[in-house]
Amino acid sequence: xxxxxxxxxxxxxxxxxxxxxxQEIMNLVxxxxxxxxxxLVNKLVEMGVVTKDAKGKLIPADRLDEIxxxxxxxxxxxxxxxxxxxxxxxxxxxxVKHKDSSYLLEVKGDSxxxxxxxxxxxVIVERNxxxxxxxxxxxxEVDGGWTMKYYRKKGTLVYLQPANKNYKPIYPTEExxxxxxxxxxxxxx
Amino acid sequence: xxxxxxxxxxxxxxxxxxxxxxQEIMNLVxxxxxxxxxxLVNKLVEMGVVTKDAKGKLIPADRLDEIxxxxxxxxxxxxxxxxxxxxxxxxxxxxVKHKDSSYLLEVKGDSxxxxxxxxxxxVIVERNxxxxxxxxxxxxEVDGGWTMKYYRKKGTLVYLQPANKNYKPIYPTEExxxxxxxxxxxxxx
DNA sequence: TTGACTGGTGAACACTTGTTCACCTATACT
DNA sequence: AGTATAGGTGAACAAGTGTTCACCAGTCAA
Numbered sequence: 001x002x003x004x005x006x007x008x009x010x011x012x013x014x015x016x017x018x019x020x021x022x023q024e025i026m027n028l029v030x031x032x033x034x035x036x037x038x039x040l041v042n043k044l045v046e047m048g049v050v051t052k053d054a055k056g057k058l059i060p061a062d063r064l065d066e067i068x069x070x071x072x073x074x075x076x077x078x079x080x081x082x083x084x085x086x087x088x089x090x091x092x093x094x095x096v097k098h099k100d101s102s103y104l105l106e107v108k109g110d111s112x113x114x115x116x117x118x119x120x121x122x123v124i125v126e127r128n129x130x131x132x133x134x135x136x137x138x139x140x141e142v143d144g145g146w147t148m149k150y151y152r153k154k155g156t157l158v159y160l161q162p163a164n165k166n167y168k169p170i171y172p173t174e175e176x177x178x179x180x181x182x183x184x185x186x187x188x189x
Numbered sequence: 190x191x192x193x194x195x196x197x198x199x200x201x202x203x204x205x206x207x208x209x210x211x212q213e214i215m216n217l218v219x220x221x222x223x224x225x226x227x228x229l230v231n232k233l234v235e236m237g238v239v240t241k242d243a244k245g246k247l248i249p250a251d252r253l254d255e256i257x258x259x260x261x262x263x264x265x266x267x268x269x270x271x272x273x274x275x276x277x278x279x280x281x282x283x284x285v286k287h288k289d290s291s292y293l294l295e296v297k298g299d300s301x302x303x304x305x306x307x308x309x310x311x312v313i314v315e316r317n318x319x320x321x322x323x324x325x326x327x328x329x330e331v332d333g334g335w336t337m338k339y340y341r342k343k344g345t346l347v348y349l350q351p352a353n354k355n356y357k358p359i360y361p362t363e364e365x366x367x368x369x370x371x372x373x374x375x376x377x378x
Numbered sequence: 379t380t381g382a383c384t385g386g387t388g389a390a391c392a393c394t395t396g397t398t399c400a401c402c403t404a405t406a407c408t
Numbered sequence: 409a410g411t412a413t414a415g416g417t418g419a420a421c422a423a424g425t426g427t428t429c430a431c432c433a434g435t436c437a438a
Contacts, residue, residue: 017248018207021395021425033387038427040385055394056426059206067285067313069293073328073337089293091281091313095377096256099203104258104278116305116376124256124280137378139262148262185376187305188284189326210395210425222417227397229415244424245396380438387432394425402417408410 005029005040006049010064019050019058066090095184101127103180105139105148112137112148115163121187123148125180137182142170148182194218194229195238199253208239208247255279284373290316292369294328294337301326301337304352310376312337314369326371331359337371 008028012020020028025037041058044050051059066088096102107121115137117123125139132138138151140160149160149170160170197217201209209217214226230247233239240248255277285291296310304326306312314328321327321340328337329349338349338359349359 016242018242018246022427023424031386033389034426035388035428036386041426052426053205053207057207065281067288067291067293069295069311071295072297073294073312074297074335089311091284091293091375092254092279094311095280095375099256102256104256104280105262105264106258106260108261108263113305116302116307116310118305121305122258122278122283123262146263183378185374185378186280186284187374189372189374211397212394220416222419223394223396224398224418225416230396241396381436382438383436384434385432386434387430389428389430391428392426395423396421398419398421400417400419403415405412405414407412 006044009044009050013060013064019060062090063088065092095124095186097183098126101129102183103127107148111162111164111167113164115150117148117163117185118187121185123182124184124186126183127180129181132178132181139179139182141177141179142172146179151178151181195233198233198239202249202253208249251279252277254281284313284375286372287315290318291372292316296337300351300353300356302353304339306337306352306374307376310374312371313373313375315372316369318370321367321370327367328369328371330366330368331361335368340367340370 009020009025012024012028022034022037022041025041026032026034029037029040031037031040041050041052045052048063049061050064051061053059067090069087069089071087103125104122105125107117107119107123109119117137123137132151132153134151134153136151137148138160139146139148140151142160147160147170149162152159152161152169158176159172160176162169198209198214201213201217211223211226211230214229215221215223218226218229220226220229230239230241234241238250238252240250242248256279258276258278260276292314293311294314296306296308296312299308306326312326321342323340323342325340326337327340327349328335329340331349336349336359338351341348341350341358347365348361349365351358
């Protein structure tokens with residue numbers, strides 16, 4: 001009878017992509033007084049489900065966008081009852097630092113298979129981030145086509161190395177165009 | 190002089206986690222009339238940067254939370270100027286279908302290395318999703334500890350198979366507790 | 379029984395909301 | 409010349425915003 005209130009507000013946020021106002025909360029949960037909604041909200045704030053900003057407007061607590069991070073696989077998954085999980089993580093924020101210069105690319109081929117990047121995976125790449133370091137994974141142009149490889153730099157020698165024994169390193173004949181540096185990998189099953 | 194307006198509103202959303210009101214937009218971009226903000230907003234709506242809901246309130250267009258999906262690695266990265274990218278993707282929504290039963294676990298060890306899951310990766314797991322299928326990757330309890338393995342089911346025979354030649358399959362002696370099914374993998378560089 | 383909470387109603391407040399209309403430039407194009 | 413047109417100001421509107429105060433019905437413990 002109380003978690004129900006919470007869930008209604010959360011699902012309002014999920015569908016409307018914004019927080020409800022107090023009158024909207026009234027209608028949402030069936031109160032007849034705006035103040036009842038006001039008190040309900042304050043309780044949700046104390047619980048950390050939701051936050052208010054400087055103007056009192058509701059903003060979603062981090063937790064709504066985030067997913068519980070439970071720890072190591074070895075530790076297993078705690079029982080449903082003890083929901084005292086402190087650590088949560090926003091996948092978006094974890095993977096993407098600079099939203100304006102980040103892009104997703106779909107992986108074709110198996111040239112990075114030993115790095116754990118398989119065909120069909122998506123890689124998050126960041127553009128304009130200066131010179132890559134040795135062993136960074138980069139998107140580079142060679143012979144008019146684009147590939148993903150390790151960026152290798154030993155002294156003045158610069159080349160591209162696949163993560164697959166079956167392929168040979170690529171020593172660029174002309175200039176080596178680096179389009180972006182790979183910052184993350186995501187795979188869906 | 191106009192993209193600057195757009196960026197100010199977007200960064201307001203990024204920092205405040207909600208859309209500004211019209212008066213807030215005024216102060217944000219330096220207008221002296223609320224109506225100027227109103228017209229600006231309507232232009233942004235036509236551009237698809239932002240949307241209005243039934244009550245006229247602003248809600249972020251999908252694009253703000255999403256990241257451009259450019260296509261295959263082979264296709265490379267389009268030049269910065271031609272920003273006509275239609276396809277965008279929300280990493281969160283892509284990976285997480287049921288937010289309430291999804292959790293993140295950190296991977297230890299190399300037992301799934303041939304599946305491209307390395308130590309330090311995070312896996313997104315979903316709980317309570319019924320019986321796993323053959324070759325699903327699961328979090329299971331064996332001998333009092335938890336591991337991640339392939340769930341194998343051949344007729345009545347059920348066992349756990351690692352994705353690493355150096356390890357042997359595990360044939361459960363007693364009951365096999367499946368805690369969750371792995372739905373995704375994320376890795377940050 | 380008394381008294382303290384808890385959770386709700388109802389009304390009031392100053393302010394912000396989204397929206398509309400009339401007016402005022404500039405600049406660009408015939 | 410004139411005349412559109414894009415982009416801004418200013419004022420007004422009803423409705424919703426967050427917040428506060430007074431009040432009231434139950435439940436719980438002393």
